[in-house]
Amino acid sequence: MKKGFLISSKAKAKSAKDRFKPGSRPDPEIVKLLYGVVENTEKPQGYEVQRPIMKEMDPLASPERLPEDMTLYTTQPSIFMNATPANHEGWTECLLYPQVKALILATPGFPARLLRPSAPKYRIVPIPDKGQGLVSTANIHASDLILSERPLTLTPASASLSKICFLRELSAKEKYLAALYEWEHSLKILFDRLHRDYQAAFMALANSHQYDGSGPISGIIRTNGMGVSFLEPGKYRTEKPQPGDKGMYTAVCKEISRLNHSCYPNTIAYFDRATFSYQLFAARDIAEGEELTLTYIGLTVPAEARQSKLEPYGFRCTCPACHTSDASDAQRATSLRMEITNIDDGLLKLALMEEQGLQGCFEYSIALNTVMNLYIRIGDADNGCMYAKKIAKRRWDASANVAKMYSSPLAIQSHPLWKKGTQAEPSADELKTLFAGLGLAEEHWASIF
Incomplete structure (x- = not known):
């Protein structure tokens, strides 16, 4: 998913709209994530990774008394001992705020069983100039469920710089690099909690952020992450959540994240909180042999604006609507x-x-x-x-x-x-x-x- 032609090494680094948001401690400066090619991405001299303000949690433990700005490592839904992908519906390693975990556990019916189509109607194959993708193996009717899966990971849509706000004396670029190192360190802890089969599936996904200072884990998340909104607990709930809010999360899926983009998509992905799964539906009738596509961006803007929004992924869309x-x-x-x-x-x-x-x-x-x-x-x-x-x-x-x-x-x-x-x-x-x-x-x- 989200794989295309890499931006030339001669291209200048650009700033994406996704950004870090300050935590509730002393407000740090906002650092925008870059994409493209960023020169000299070594760790800032003299900087060491800080101890993350996080705590591993039992999946069913109540988080109500924990500090609001603490982030938790937790497995959702909870799993039995020695669970494997072969004997379980799947589970997600999460990095959450306490109130978000409480919101998930309070969801009616959680954790419900996954919905399954009667038979698989797709396969993963190489797509010319796009890497791996999904292709239908039978005719699929509009609104049919194609697949559902629990994400491999669920993390905040962006990282907070509250833990390193004392680095104000560093340059903007040094703060940016320090933030990426902090975020990658936190994500490595999450990655190490994944089952080895899930680790292999995660690392097999595309990474279009290899040259902007992102680490291997954060790069894959930035490339393949799918938005999960409406997780805003209590006072954090707003009419229109902004990137970085405590209710804005991103999920990486083993198979749905492999869908390539089109501005003329034939599928729709939807996150269902009760089953804690991403579900993929047919947006219209799909013929056997047709590639399954998804949109990564809003489709109500002109083609030129859409191409601009796709720049962080490193490709230009050539779908019928853009052609x-x-x-x-x-x-x-x-x-x-x-x-x-x-x-x-x-x-x-x-x-x-x-x-x-x-x-x-x-x-x-x-x-x-x-x-x-x-x-x-x-x-x-x-x-x-x-x-x-x-x-x-x-x-x-x-x-x-x-x-x-x-x-x-x-x-x-x-x-x-x-x-x-x-x-x-x-x-x-x-x-x-x-x-x-x-x-x-x-x-x-x-x-x-």
């Missing part, structure tokens, strides 16, 4: 700007987004729900149910469980919007009725309307 970037950019912009005022508008918006491979975008989910609601408003049970079933199959979608409640002709007639008119947006009174009737918090429906 015909002018036409693709125009169609994407048109579809995203479209307002749905009637069913025909909604169907056209969905068709345009599907042509651009945007089925995994939030805007596509909103359009699906709006079309379903419009059919419900005019009393069209057949079409309303058809879209409710389509949404319900999208198990990664926040509105899937609600749509499932109305996936039969009889149930859909109990929907609060049944035969309520033709407008696309529900009124304030109708929203209140929805909330009261379903017993759901307003933020649950905010993403639907």
